Amino acid sequence: MKKIIFLFLIIFSVITFGKKPLVVGMELAYPPFETTDKYGNPSGFSVDMATDLGKYLGREVVIENMGYGGLIPALKTKKIDIILSSMSITERRKRSINFSTPYAKSNLAILANQKSGIKDPMDLNKEGRKIAVKKGTTGHVVAMKVFPKADILVFDKESACILEVTQGKVDGFIYDPLTILKNWKKNKNTTEPILKPFEETPQYWAIAYNKNNNELGKQINKFIESYKKNGSLDRLADKYLAEPKEEFEKRNIPFFF
Missing domain, CATH: 3.40.190.10 (Periplasmic binding protein-like II)
Structure with missing residues (x-):
């Protein structure tokens, strides 16, 4: 049909x-x-x-x-x-x-789990850190380049990435600041927005x-x-x-x- x-x-x-x-x-x-x-x-x-x-x-x-x-x-x-x-x-x-x-x-931003202790974007670039990214996005590409020491977990949907952060299964989710702010407002008890730019140039x-x-x-x-x-x-x-x-x-x- x-x-x-x-x-x-x-x-x-x-x-x-x-x-x-x-x-x-x-x-x-x-x-x-x-x-x-x-x-x-x-x-x-x-x-x-x-x-x-x-x-x-x-x-x-x-x-x-x-x-x-x-x-x-x-x-x-x-x-x-x-x-x-x-x-x-x-x-x-x-x-x-x-x-x-x-x-x-647009610049990228980070939705961090409150208990992760992340205050600066480069806090993610450490052994044992886990980052959620949405497959095929700029955040996916930039994460692999800027945070090589971290474990990059790839998901098909934005909602899955946010859930991983709120449940504390990952330390942060990389996406655009509009989405990060919106989802921080929905999850203020478990997340923090890290809005400091960490790319060389805007997207x-x-x-x-x-x-x-x-x-x-x-x-x-x-x-x-x-x-x-x-x-x-x-x-x-x-x-x-x-x-x-x-x-x-x-x-x-x-x-x-």
Whole structure:
């Protein structure tokens, strides 16, 4: 049934727009950027941005929800046209896919167990320390590079990493500061946020596209340039990130935009 509906959407889009739909890969598990509403429909900052990109290109947008680790393989095999899922540019990823110009940036942070005694990020770089990371994320890559003495435990889901921290099975979880602050507020009795930057440079978010599709890349770059200039990024930030932005400013943490 799902295949029939998807095929119908493709046929409808071609008739309506004269172009194939833009299939956008996301993991709808990272609110408020990529998530679902109460009816199960794709929702959030990145969904709105993808919709606006589709309008700019004159193409219907189809959101493909999949696990974060499957996004790049899906792009390489052309199951999706782009990735718009809060993905950071890394040298490793650039070997197999292309990235647009950045539209946002983020540092990494640590959700530490209160009993771990961690006060500084480099406290994690010791024998016997255990760090939880989500598979395929920048936190996964950076953890292996910055904390080589620690044991890196890899999980498929963010929720599993947080549970490991709250139960004291690991010393810390590495992810973006928005997620770290949100989950610290939910678990103040067992966790502490470590927000001091420990990377050489911020993580820049961009839209990923296939290496054989440079023309699409050029169009995406033009879209991002105009999106920044006309204030659309700021409007989305006000819509979805007003409270986190205020919290970031209080703590002197660099914001995404």
